[in-house]
Amino acid sequence: EVQLVESGGGLVQPGGSLRLACAASGFSLTHYAMIWVRQAPGKGLEWVSAVSGSGENTYFGDSVKGRFTVSRDMSKNTHYLHMNSLRAEDTAIYYCAKDRGNYDLWSGSESLESWGQGTLVTVSS
Amino acid sequence: DIQLTQSPSSLSASVGDSVTMTCRASQSVSTYVNWYQQRPGKAPQLLIYAASRLQSGVPSRFSGGGSETHFTLTISSLQPEDFAIYFCQQSYSTPPFTFGPGTKVDIK
Numbered sequence: 001e002v003q004l005v006e007s008g009g010g011l012v013q014p015g016g017s018l019r020l021a022c023a024a025s026g027f028s029l030t031h032y033a034m035i036w037v038r039q040a041p042g043k044g045l046e047w048v049s050a051v052s053g054s055g056e057n058t059y060f061g062d063s064v065k066g067r068f069t070v071s072r073d074m075s076k077n078t079h080y081l082h083m084n085s086l087r088a089e090d091t092a093i094y095y096c097a098k099d100r101g102n103y104d105l106w107s108g109s110e111s112l113e114s115w116g117q118g119t120l121v122t123v124s125s
Numbered sequence: 126d127i128q129l130t131q132s133p134s135s136l137s138a139s140v141g142d143s144v145t146m147t148c149r150a151s152q153s154v155s156t157y158v159n160w161y162q163q164r165p166g167k168a169p170q171l172l173i174y175a176a177s178r179l180q181s182g183v184p185s186r187f188s189g190g191g192s193e194t195h196f197t198l199t200i201s202s203l204q205p206e207d208f209a210i211y212f213c214q215q216s217y218s219t220p221p222f223t224f225g226p227g228t229k230v231d232i233k
Contacts, residue, residue, distance in 0.1 A: 037169075037224075045161075045169065045212055045224040059220035062126070095168055103220070110216040111159040111174035118168055 002026040002114045004096045009119030012086055020081040020119060022096030029053070029072055033103035034079040035112060036070075038092035038121075048094070049081060053102030064090075086123045093118040127151055127215050129225035137233040142203050146228040148196040148213035157217040158196045160189055163227075164209045172211075173198065200230075208232055 008020040022034065036048040050059045051070045058070055069082045079096060097112040128151040138144050148158060156176035161169040171180045173189035176196060186201045200207055213225040 044226045045163075045214075047214075047221045047223055050220050050222075061221045100174065108155075108157060109175050109178070110157070110222065111171055111180075111214070112161070112169070113171050113174075113180065115168040115170070 002098060004098060004114060004116035006094065006096050006116040006119040009094065009121045011122045011124065013125050014087060014123055016086050016123070017082070017084045018086065018121060020083070020094055020096075020121070022079040022081075022116060024077045024079065024098070027098070029074060029077055029079060030055075031102060033099040033101055033110075034070075034072075035097045035099055036081045037095045037097055037112070037115075038090075039095070039118075040089075040092040043092075046092070050099070050103060051079065052104045054104045057103055059103075083121070086121075088123050091121060091123045093120050126221055126223055127154060127217060129213055129215055129223055131211075131213060131225040131228050133228060134226070135229040135231065137231055138203055139233045140203055140205060143199065143201045144203060144230060145197050145199045146211060146230075148191075148198070148225050150194045150196075150215055150217075153193045154215045154217035156192050157215055158189075158191065159214045159216060160187075160198045161212045161214065162207075162209045163212065164206070169212065203230075 003025045005023045035050045067085045095118045096116040098114040101110040160173040163169040216222045
């Protein structure tokens, strides 16, 4: 059974940094793309970042480009979102998701088939 | 980036009703559209991928259609657990794979 468990959220001051973790089980990160999606309070879904199964390809939304990075620890089968220069508008629930595809080869069926429960990030002084 | 709009932004319906909602893309995305359901306080769940393919485990009362720039999600015979927000997403070309703003389905 696929499980995704996020951690690392919390309160951080503007300009600060935070690292979110997504511990995956039931599959290997090497075979699937991993995505972060966020949702500001009372708002819709915003696509944040992705890393391909091989780890060679990373993608970021315009609002976080240059501030957020991703990494993986294959020994722990865990995916990380490193958030720097945080702003009030980064306040949101951050969800980790597993794509059906790997983003190394495109199948036409790319879609977020499994999601974690989310972790709340609050940026405030 | 490709922009998605959804209509209506909200609708009211009764248990047993059939409802259809629309997602429009700012450019052609072929059939690379997915639909998600989000119940209050919960993570989104995938319902439909590649415009019309039903995700495993999703009830058959959900169906999707469309291509190019116009897509639909239909729920036949609404059930109490279907009252939620529905988001479309495009997965055309390369990321970012943007989401639409959502359609909220609530009880009449």
